[in-house]
Amino acid sequence: MPRLRWPFLRKPAASAGQPESGLKRAHFNEWRLPFWLLAPQLFILLLFFFIPSIRALVQAFQLTDPFGAMTQWVGFQNFERLFRSSVYWTSVQVTLVFTLAQNVLTLSVALLLAFATNHIARGRGAYRTVLLLPYAIAPAIAGIMLAFLFNPRVGPIAQMLQSAGFDWDPNRNSMHALALIVMAASWKHICYNYIFLVAALLSVPHSILESAYLDGAGPIQRFLRISLPMIAPTLFFLVVINFVYGLFETFAIVDATTRGGPAGSTSILVYKVYQDGFVTLDLGSSAAQSVVLMALALLLTFAQFRFVERRVNYSV
Amino acid sequence: MRPLYRALACAGALVLTGMGPARAATEIEFWHAMSGALGERVDELVKKFNDSQKDYVVKAIPKGTYDEVLNGTIAAYRAKRQPEIVQSNERSFLTMVNSGAIVPTADLMAEQNRKLDPSTYIAPVVSYYTINGKLQAMPFNSSTPILFYNRDHFKAAGFDKPGATWQELEPQLNAIKDKGISKCAMVLPGDYEWSFLENYSAVNDIPYATKRNGMDGLDTSFVFNKGKLVGQVERMKRLIGSGVMQIAGQGVIPVQLFTSGECSTIIASTATHAAVVAAAKFDWNAAELPYEQGVTPRNSVIGGAALWTLKGHTPEKYKAVAAFYDFLAQTDTQVWWHQATGYVPVTVPAYEAAKAQGYYDKNPTRAIAVVQLMRGTPTDNSLGFRIGNSNQINVAIMEEVSAAFLGRKPVQQALDDAVSRGNESLRRYEQLNAGKK
Numbered sequence: 001m002p003r004l005r006w007p008f009l010r011k012p013a014a015s016a017g018q019p020e021s022g023l024k025r026a027h028f029n030e031w032r033l034p035f036w037l038l039a040p041q042l043f044i045l046l047l048f049f050f051i052p053s054i055r056a057l058v059q060a061f062q063l064t065d066p067f068g069a070m071t072q073w074v075g076f077q078n079f080e081r082l083f084r085s086s087v088y089w090t091s092v093q094v095t096l097v098f099t100l101a102q103n104v105l106t107l108s109v110a111l112l113l114a115f116a117t118n119h120i121a122r123g124r125g126a127y128r129t130v131l132l133l134p135y136a137i138a139p140a141i142a143g144i145m146l147a148f149l150f151n152p153r154v155g156p157i158a159q160m161l162q163s164a165g166f167d168w169d170p171n172r173n174s175m176h177a178l179a180l181i182v183m184a185a186s187w188k189h190i191c192y193n194y195i196f197l198v199a200a201l202l203s204v205p206h207s208i209l210e211s212a213y214l215d216g217a218g219p220i221q222r223f224l225r226i227s228l229p230m231i232a233p234t235l236f237f238l239v240v241i242n243f244v245y246g247l248f249e250t251f252a253i254v255d256a257t258t259r260g261g262p263a264g265s266t267s268i269l270v271y272k273v274y275q276d277g278f279v280t281l282d283l284g285s286s287a288a289q290s291v292v293l294m295a296l297a298l299l300l301t302f303a304q305f306r307f308v309e310r311r312v313n314y315s316v
Numbered sequence: 317m318r319p320l321y322r323a324l325a326c327a328g329a330l331v332l333t334g335m336g337p338a339r340a341a342t343e344i345e346f347w348h349a350m351s352g353a354l355g356e357r358v359d360e361l362v363k364k365f366n367d368s369q370k371d372y373v374v375k376a377i378p379k380g381t382y383d384e385v386l387n388g389t390i391a392a393y394r395a396k397r398q399p400e401i402v403q404s405n406e407r408s409f410l411t412m413v414n415s416g417a418i419v420p421t422a423d424l425m426a427e428q429n430r431k432l433d434p435s436t437y438i439a440p441v442v443s444y445y446t447i448n449g450k451l452q453a454m455p456f457n458s459s460t461p462i463l464f465y466n467r468d469h470f471k472a473a474g475f476d477k478p479g480a481t482w483q484e485l486e487p488q489l490n491a492i493k494d495k496g497i498s499k500c501a502m503v504l505p506g507d508y509e510w511s512f513l514e515n516y517s518a519v520n521d522i523p524y525a526t527k528r529n530g531m532d533g534l535d536t537s538f539v540f541n542k543g544k545l546v547g548q549v550e551r552m553k554r555l556i557g558s559g560v561m562q563i564a565g566q567g568v569i570p571v572q573l574f575t576s577g578e579c580s581t582i583i584a585s586t587a588t589h590a591a592v593v594a595a596a597k598f599d600w601n602a603a604e605l606p607y608e609q610g611v612t613p614r615n616s617v618i619g620g621a622a623l624w625t626l627k628g629h630t631p632e633k634y635k636a637v638a639a640f641y642d643f644l645a646q647t648d649t650q651v652w653w654h655q656a657t658g659y660v661p662v663t664v665p666a667y668e669a670a671k672a673q674g675y676y677d678k679n680p681t682r683a684i685a686v687v688q689l690m691r692g693t694p695t696d697n698s699l700g701f702r703i704g705n706s707n708q709i710n711v712a713i714m715e716e717v718s719a720a721f722l723g724r725k726p727v728q729q730a731l732d733d734a735v736s737r738g739n740e741s742l743r744r745y746e747q748l749n750a751g752k753k
Binding site: 063064065066067068069070072081087144147148151152153154155170171172173174256257258259261262263264265275276278279280281282 | 383386387390393394411414415416417500556562563564565566567568573578705707708710711715716718719721722724737740741744747748749
């Protein structure tokens with residue numbers, strides 16, 4: 001049996017005085033225990049992240065038939081083709097507009113609702129439950145529901161819009177289709193933002209709010225001048241999370257709501273990876289696209305650690 | 317605790333004895349893409365086969381849409397867990413043939429000493445699935461698009477039936493809308509690339525791609541960006557723009573808009589019969605595909621799917637597969653399948669038998685597809701399509717053409733872009749499959 005030494009039994013290390021952040025190497029002077037503690041998680045990562053990533057990386061430089069009978073190394077041909085293709089750049093634009101719009105809509109609505117929660121006297125529990133429900137609904141179901149509600153031929157909401165004189169038709173109008181997936185994606189994600197914002201707003205010290213009240217500040221002024229700056233760290237965090245969500249997790253919603261159409265006008269990058277890989281069986285291009293997305297994800301993670309984590313104190 | 321263990325042990329023993337006698341029958345798996353009413357027909361078909369003999373059991377497993385079945389098959393094949401039989405649609409022909417994963421049907425039947433005479437098959441069907449003189453897949457559900465129409469709407473507009481040419485049909489559709497009979501005179505089908513473009517070029521005898529639409533080699537290129545086909549897309553755009561033709565959109569199946577009585581016409585696969593018969597509560601009828609004025613209409617081309625036999629199984633299993641195919645080719649089976657589903661019978665004797673029964677006198681619309689497929693001698697433009705990477709190309713063409721519908725591009729430019737994107741995919745397919753036919 002290896003002799004275990006528990007971290008809390010050890011006397012402080014030589015570096016005492018500096019703030020301790022997390023576990024340090026010195027806490028374990030024997031490798032087996034940490035290895036076995038980490039192994040399950042590492043195994044899952046290996047299986048679902050590292051192996052697929054490496055395969056995608058390899059495939060991005062190959063031309064292959066779907067069944068894998070023939071494979072040719074083609075160097076950067078897949079990437080060249082990708083960056084030359086106007087369809088891909090359209091998809092980049094669509095993704096940019098989509099993630100930005102989704103972020104702004106989600107955050108502002110969630111903020112409004114969180115603000116309202118604090119000012120509701122009766123039925124707060126019911127109000128919260130209703131708001132949290134969309135999070136429990138599977139993205140595919142949410143997408144199909146919205147696609148149906150807004151279907152210009154049979155959807156009740158679409159018919160309301162049309163009878164109000166608005167020529168709503170996401171099948172023929174790219175902007176309408178884009179608006180539809182922004183709505184669907186935001187609707188699904190507002191509750192996530194809402195939970196964080198309610199918690200953050202609750203932790204704003206009452207003493208400050210009270211003194212502002214005594215100084216004659218109204219609820220909106222108090223919210224804008226005091227609460228909002230104090231929850232800024234949470235807002236930062238949510239912006240990053242919303243970007244990640246918009247970029248990588250909205251595939252199911254797009255698939256169920258518009259299938260990237262009409263004419264590719266809602267084909268965001270992550271949807272295109274799926275469509276090119278699994279519908280059209282263009283594995284090389286799909287792999288190249290996922291490598292580009294992987295680089296983007298790394299960049300975002302880096303930005304989060306470098307700029308957000310450092311300046312923001314999460315212990316609000 | 318002890319009684320519980322004992323109970324478990326007993327249960328285990330029961331299970332074991334229940335499993336005791338090994339099944340003598342050879343079981344094979346058949347992955348398919350038929351859902352709804354058609355899925356039930358497949359189950360009936362398989363049951364008929366299983367009940368007809370004792371040696372083999374076919375297990376029909378629905379695996380989603382054609383795309384999903386193909387994807388599932390690819391994943392299974394790479395993991396060496398592929399089924400014996402898989403249903404794959406007509407556009408995946410080259411993908412399947414060149415996959416290195418299949419046993420040609422002709423070889424399979426020859427090895428198992430089963431007779432399969434291609435000359436008894438309907439010409440456009442057998443020619444589609446034959447390469448180098450060898451039938452590659454077992455024709456299963458073959459269809460072709462026809463025009464379904466709401467007779468009540470046509471009568472109300474003062475027409476007896478739809479015109480045979482587009483020049484006659486278009487004013488009729490406009491009239492139906494203008495007279496307020498229906499807000500949707502025609503609904504755009506989801507597979508319009510097949511029914512409005514490919515079949516249009518076959519029926520009107522214009523080239524879609526060089527080398528007889530790819531039949532003569534992988535070095536084929538698309539040429540549909542000129543002549544009549546540009547006019548066809550212009551017409552579609554015009555009809556959509558004026559609201560005469562509606563796009564169903566996500567969440568709604570186009571056929572449902574026809575069967576619900578909302579849309580007056582739809583150009584759809586003859587297999588739509590199953591849905592129309594089940595759901596349409598109005599006086600409906602069907603007609604042949606409209607064509608251009610002054611043209612002698614040629615045969616249309618098939619759609620639907622065929623059954624592919626996958627490599628990597630024991631001879632026992634292949635014996636079962638051959639027996640199943642043999643059963644499928646029987647005239648009785650074909651006649652039943654044709655009448656139960658709306659698909660065309662794939663053999664001529666089956667068509668003759670249905671005719672002799674007086675089936676077409678009672679159900680005249682069921683003959684339309686067969687007659688349309690068999691009319692005249694196929695020309696170079698109506699033999700069929702042999703296009704590599706066709707899933708990719710299909711998506712690209714639909715994307716470009718719908719950009720024209722949306723007014724994002726002029727029709728000519730959209731078709732030029734579709735051709736160049738399509739050709740790029742064709743060249744890539746040629747690069748990968750260099751030396752193959």
